[in-house]
Amino acid sequence: MDSGDLESSLIIDKPAYTVYLEGNRISFPKKEFELLLLLATNPRKVFKRNDILEHIWGKDFKQKDSRSLDVHIRMLRKKLNDSYITTIRGVGYKLEK
Numbered sequence: 001m002d003s004g005d006l007e008s009s010l011i012i013d014k015p016a017y018t019v020y021l022e023g024n025r026i027s028f029p030k031k032e033f034e035l036l037l038l039l040a041t042n043p044r045k046v047f048k049r050n051d052i053l054e055h056i057w058g059k060d061f062k063q064k065d066s067r068s069l070d071v072h073i074r075m076l077r078k079k080l081n082d083s084y085i086t087t088i089r090g091v092g093y094k095l096e097k
Contacts, residue, residue, distance in 0.1 A: 009097070010084065012040055026079050031056060035072050039085065039095035048092040 011020040017033055019026045028036065034056050039047060053061040053069055073093060077085050086094050 010040075010080070012037060021080060028076075028079065031068075032072050032076055032079075035069075036076055036095075039093060043095045046088045046092050046094045052092060 009022050013019070014037060017028075017030075019028055019033070019036065035052065038052065038055055049066065049069065053066060057068075073085060073087075084095050084097055086096055088094060
């Protein structure tokens with residue numbers, strides 16, 4: 001991940017499905033990793049909820065997947081010390097610090 005101040009403390013190794021935060025390796029289930037990777041593809045860009053759902057869960061996502069997105073975001077925040085993911089009310093999420 002190449003993005004200014006994020007680069008030094010958050011490293012995402014896509015081929016190895018590995019994430020390092022401040023030098024410590026963090027394990028993520030597949031969906032959480034894919035969600036983090038999506039947000040990291042364009043840091044500071046707001047990703048709309050429906051776009052995230054479609055990208056991660058596919059075009060046929062069910063309404064229940066919307067709640068699943070909330071759970072995955074909560075788990076990412078917990079693992080990343082609540083410092084990187086910002087909620088934009090009524091729109092979606094973005095990765096920043």
